């Protein structure tokens with residue numbers, strides 16, 4: 287498909303806020319999205335992701351701030367005049383229209399000439415690999431195929447911006463993975479600027495150029511997948527990004543201000559990520575533990591072992607009685623007592639009073 291000539295060089299959100307009945311759902315969102323970028327808005331239920339997307343789409347007026355598409359202010363422009371493509375979790379296809387007619391609908395509304403419309407629909411069909419299904423009706427398609435139609439319908443308009451709100455959440459696990467690759471491939475082919483809402487950190491990490499983590503309507507961190515994964519800005523982001531082990535301990539040495547310095551919490555040496563008081567929380571990812579002697583060595587009792595192919599997911603217990611999650615290449619069994627270790631730079635230390643991620647995600 288030809289590259290859209292509606293390409294933008296940037297989309298800028300300037301202190302975008304939205305409340306409901308005086309209760310803020312989104313507070314002061316500052317974000318500049320570059321043309322062609324894929325940005326994921328990520329966070330637990332109720333953090334304000336959909337609110338942000340609906341503000342971008344024009345479905346919700348802002349309570350404060352402004353949105354700029356290059357030099358043009360767009361937050362007061364009605365949704366249909368913004369020319370954005372939208373893909374939602376319920377595919378919202380017209381059931382009485384064929385796949386081809388569904389994809390062509392927007393072009394017809396925009397009075398695009400027949401021959402041009404046919405060419406663009408053919409390209410979109412081939413891009414989402416539905417060429418053989420063009421004459422079928424939505425009811426004759428699988429969920430994944432219906433979602434492809436919804437994607438084709440959005441991209442056929444060659445929009446300046448594509449907005450996607452949890453587009454894969456109605457699909458089963460296998461289809462979700464397939465469609466994830468599909469969305470990535472389409473983005474790589476067309477380079478359409480995309481804002482994608484999800485609560486699934488894996489989905490966000492695998493798709494996005496940059497992630498925006500939200501909590502209670504406020505941005506916690508903006509960064510590349512690698513930055514957010516390896517250097518979470520706070521305890522909430524760490525918990526959300528899979529730092530599943532948290533140990534709250536008194537600080538023996540290294541309390542005080544600043545990040546990046548060494549800190550000792552009892553027997554554990556870690557890396558300070560923020561200013562600390564007398565107690566702190568050490569956050570460690572299961573995959574950062576090694577079975578065997580090394581830095582921060584501790585003995586643990588293995589309790590539960592889940593087979594996961596090349597690795598095992600292991601729940602163990604420390605001598606102090608705390609649960610500890612690790613991943614092990616070695617074959618372990620319940621009842622084993624083993625030594626595990628973790629490098630101090632993979633032990634991230636946050637202030638104890640920092641908000642944690644909700645339990646269901648960690």
Ligand SMILES: Nc1ncnc2c1ncn2[C@@H]1O[C@H](COP(=O)(O)OP(=O)(O)OP(=O)(O)O)[C@@H](O)[C@H]1O
Nearest residue numbers: 306310311329330331332333334335336337338485
């Ligand atoms: N129409 C509305 N009326 C009142 N409150 C609302 C409305 N829409 C959203 N909210 C509130 O605003 C906050 C943010 O909601 P939002 O839908 O943006 O969250 P979300 O991160 O998309 O969550 P989810 O993943 O569950 O969809 C929530 O506290 C929610 O209850």
